[in-house]
Amino acid sequence: MEEITTDIVVIGLGAFGAAALWRLAERGVNVVGIDRYGLGHHLGSSHGTTRLFRVACQEHPGLAPIARKSRDLLQELGRETGQSLIMTTGCLSVGAPDTPPIAGTKAAAAQAGITLEELDHEELLRRFPQFTGTDQRAVGVIDPEAGVCFPERDVRAQGEAAVRAGARVLADTRVTGLEMLDDGVRVTTPVATVRARQAIVAAGAWNPKLIPGLPLIPRRTPMFWWDPKPGHEAEFAMPDFPAVVHDLPDGRRLWGHGSYDGPEGTWQVKIGMDGEFADFAATDADALDRYIHPREDLGQVSEWVADAFDGIEPMPARTIPCMVTHSPDSQFLIGRPGGDPRLVLAGGDSGHGFKHTAGIGELLAQIALGEDTYTDVAFMNPDRFPEVAMAVAALPFG
Numbered sequence: 001m002e003e004i005t006t007d008i009v010v011i012g013l014g015a016f017g018a019a020a021l022w023r024l025a026e027r028g029v030n031v032v033g034i035d036r037y038g039l040g041h042h043l044g045s046s047h048g049t050t051r052l053f054r055v056a057c058q059e060h061p062g063l064a065p066i067a068r069k070s071r072d073l074l075q076e077l078g079r080e081t082g083q084s085l086i087m088t089t090g091c092l093s094v095g096a097p098d099t100p101p102i103a104g105t106k107a108a109a110a111q112a113g114i115t116l117e118e119l120d121h122e123e124l125l126r127r128f129p130q131f132t133g134t135d136q137r138a139v140g141v142i143d144p145e146a147g148v149c150f151p152e153r154d155v156r157a158q159g160e161a162a163v164r165a166g167a168r169v170l171a172d173t174r175v176t177g178l179e180m181l182d183d184g185v186r187v188t189t190p191v192a193t194v195r196a197r198q199a200i201v202a203a204g205a206w207n208p209k210l211i212p213g214l215p216l217i218p219r220r221t222p223m224f225w226w227d228p229k230p231g232h233e234a235e236f237a238m239p240d241f242p243a244v245v246h247d248l249p250d251g252r253r254l255w256g257h258g259s260y261d262g263p264e265g266t267w268q269v270k271i272g273m274d275g276e277f278a279d280f281a282a283t284d285a286d287a288l289d290r291y292i293h294p295r296e297d298l299g300q301v302s303e304w305v306a307d308a309f310d311g312i313e314p315m316p317a318r319t320i321p322c323m324v325t326h327s328p329d330s331q332f333l334i335g336r337p338g339g340d341p342r343l344v345l346a347g348g349d350s351g352h353g354f355k356h357t358a359g360i361g362e363l364l365a366q367i368a369l370g371e372d373t374y375t376d377v378a379f380m381n382p383d384r385f386p387e388v389a390m391a392v393a394a395l396p397f398g
Contacts, residue, residue: 002192009196012203014046019361025165038171039159040152055145058104064112065375069359091146095247117142133308179398202346205285213391224316225268232311334380338389
């Protein structure tokens with residue numbers, strides 16, 4: 001078995017891990033990344049052709065600087081590599097004035113200095129007649145900096161940039177052990193043992209398996225693509241149907257974007273259910289049910305889409321399962337549990353993580369190297385949950 005010694009080991013090379021590997025390698029750090037599958041695979045959480053990119057993030061006003069950092073880094077990497085890694089379309093949020101898509105987006109925009117376009121009910125339906133499933137209270141706000149990003153493409157681009165900068169990647173390699181040492185960590189795999197001064201644990205749905213006791217729950221979360229009904233194709237294509245977040249009158253929440261056929265790629269209409277309101281079952285990351293079940297998987301989402309959009313066929317055209325790992329407050333866990341200099345944790349994406357991929361990677365590099373962070377990270381501190389430090393303290397000591 002190979003013995004590898006490095007400064008930092010990154011466990012998991014999905015959205016957060018590939019970005020951290022890139023940002024560390026760009027600084028000349030001796031870094032090794034390990035992934036159970038490989039860069040840009042479809043077996044975890046960082047896949048599905050497209051993901052929404054929002055800057056005025058309803059989940060927390062402090063996320064806007066991270067989204068902007070992600071955008072800037074991905075645009076720079078895209079220019080260097082000749083790829084489109086992010087596309088600006090704007091994001092239309094629809095709901096009653098006091099709902100998170102409206103009130104939360106406004107609060108985030110105010111803190112970030114974003115000028116939103118606000119639509120009253122009449123203007124909303126005039127500009128976007130697709131939104132038939134609204135009531136008289138529904139209004140709209142448009143985040144002009146938002147759009148879509150590309151999970152498989154972006155993960156591969158960041159991981160490949162890391163390798164070009166000197167990082168080593170162990171793909172198709174399962175981590176079987178994580179031990180704490182006096183002066184660092186030891187990571188065991190079937191093909192190599194990696195000893196490092198510190199580890200960044202960014203394994204998504206596998207985080208609570210690597211560090212048992214973390215307050216994180218992976219959930220099986222199908223993604224869905226749709227065809228418009230005949231005669232409605234144009235109104236559900238970008239830019240007329242941009243990135244959207246839509247609260248139905250009874251509180252159910254949908255997200256998605258229109259179809260597209262152009263330089264950035266080709267895709268169908270994508271609409272999904274917000275996990276806070278949908279019936280997504282907890283899962284074991286090693287035993288994810290990858291079958292699609294027509295009654296359980298398609299029944300609920302088809303009902304929601306039929307209630308929201310008259311112009312879309314009521315059954316999805318295709319479906320693939322994903323995993324979303326939820327934290328108790330639906331916010332990320334980014335930082336050093338208990339201030340331990342040997343470990344940085346990155347997880348708890350809670351369904352809104354991919355847009356922040358490169359920005360989180362930069363924060364992870366800064367935290368690991370003791371640099372000043374480019375934005376406040378206190379609201380993501382893992383120590384807000386006492387169970388995190390307890391779980392880390394219980395890791396094996398070698």
